[in-house]
Amino acid sequence: MRDAAINLRALPEQRDLIDHAAQLLGKNRSDFMLEAACDRAQAVLLDQVFFSLDAEKFRAFNAALDASAAPNAGLARLLAVTPPWAPTTSAA
Structure with missing residues (x-):
């Protein structure tokens, strides 16, 4: 059962066009x-x-996916950061 309303306003010409197509x-x-x-x-x-x-473009796309990634210093730094949710080791 449909119970969510969608309301919109249209020009009379738009309504008539829609009504005609719907009727067909x-x-x-x-x-x-x-x-x-x-x-x-x-x-x-x-x-x-x-x-x-x-x-041709599909082969090139697959080749790019299969190729080794180029070194990325920024990504390496990001991956080296300890996330705040990681358990901490405390010296006891």
């Missing part, structure tokens, strides 16, 4: 708008985690 699909305005919004939201989220490469 045999849906009501709310179902049509919710489906369209969810489809777009999923596309936006997938754009953040999925990318496509042609074969």
Whole structure:
């Protein structure tokens, strides 16, 4: 059961366009708008985690992932710092 409300304002022309498209699909305005919004939201989220490469760029990408990392002095210093949550050794 749907119980979360989503309210928005639209121009009459936008509402009419949405209503016409919804009618063609045999849906009501709310179902049509919710489906369209969810489809777009999923596309936006997938754009953040999925990318496509042609074969040549894919080989180059894999080669970069497989290559050894270059020395990084800043990272070495960071990893050498004792975190504040680490147990301390006290001299007794």
